[in-house]
Amino acid sequence: MEAGSFTADFLKQNHDLYSAATNHSFIASIRDGSIDAQNFKLWMEQDYHFVREFVRFVASVLVKMPRDSPECDVDIILGGITALESEITWFRKEANFWQIFLERVTLLQPNKDYCAFLKQLEGSDTPFTVAISAFWLIELVYCVSFMSCLEKDAKTPFELISTVKRWGSPEFHDYTLKLMKLVDKALENASKDEQKQAHEACVRVLELELKFWDMAGFVLG
Numbered sequence: 001m002e003a004g005s006f007t008a009d010f011l012k013q014n015h016d017l018y019s020a021a022t023n024h025s026f027i028a029s030i031r032d033g034s035i036d037a038q039n040f041k042l043w044m045e046q047d048y049h050f051v052r053e054f055v056r057f058v059a060s061v062l063v064k065m066p067r068d069s070p071e072c073d074v075d076i077i078l079g080g081i082t083a084l085e086s087e088i089t090w091f092r093k094e095a096n097f098w099q100i101f102l103e104r105v106t107l108l109q110p111n112k113d114y115c116a117f118l119k120q121l122e123g124s125d126t127p128f129t130v131a132i133s134a135f136w137l138i139e140l141v142y143c144v145s146f147m148s149c150l151e152k153d154a155k156t157p158f159e160l161i162s163t164v165k166r167w168g169s170p171e172f173h174d175y176t177l178k179l180m181k182l183v184d185k186a187l188e189n190a191s192k193d194e195q196k197q198a199h200e201a202c203v204r205v206l207e208l209e210l211k212f213w214d215m216a217g218f219v220l221g
């Protein structure tokens with residue numbers, strides 16, 4: 001059988017896990033408007049702190065890019081870092097609206113586990129190919145999940161529209177496609193070992209995304 005691109009093959013081979021991570025009941029509750037404000041606030045508190053670690057991770061991906069990468073490829077990652085600055089500003093503004101005190105948040109275990117995984121990927125022993133693959137999928141899961149909350153028949157509450165547009169917009173989708181191309185280009189000529197490592201890192205991303213949604217959707221007693 002002819003092998004396709006890394007990303008297409010990965011999504012095909014891990015269809016069930018990918019589908020579970022992108023069709024979660026937490027997202028469904030935003031889409032149908034039944035979400036409890038407490039759950040949304042919990043997600044936001046935890047995600048802000050995830051994004052703080054994610055900034056470092058994305059910076060590490062940029063540092064690992066091969067020196068001979070075309071400037072336009074470097075600029076895709078640079079654009080990602082730039083976007084994270086306005087994302088942080090947005091989180092602070094939203095937190096204010098929801099009366100969340102971001103500095104008082106305690107990280108929950110699934111978030112701690114996810115941040116620990118990012119830290120591991122930041123290390124110099126994780127090759128660029130592996131880090132960029134994980135980066136692509138982390139963004140893709142949010143994009144595909146939140147895109148569903150913007151479909152014609154979605155009943156996303158008005159106050160959550162700015163959230164779902166952040167990751168579910170056509171612009172963000174375009175960005176994930178650019179990342180996908182970077183991944184496929186990087187892995188095309190990579191060793192079998194790096195391809196395997198990238199595959200494993202991507203499986204881990206899906207597992208961690210799933211647990212992150214579970215955490216967010218957990219009904220507070």
Ligand SMILES: Cc1ncc(CO)c(N)n1
Binds near residue numbers: 050138142212
């Ligand atoms: C948990 C998680 N996954 C992905 C993203 C997308 O940046 C995010 N903000 N948080």
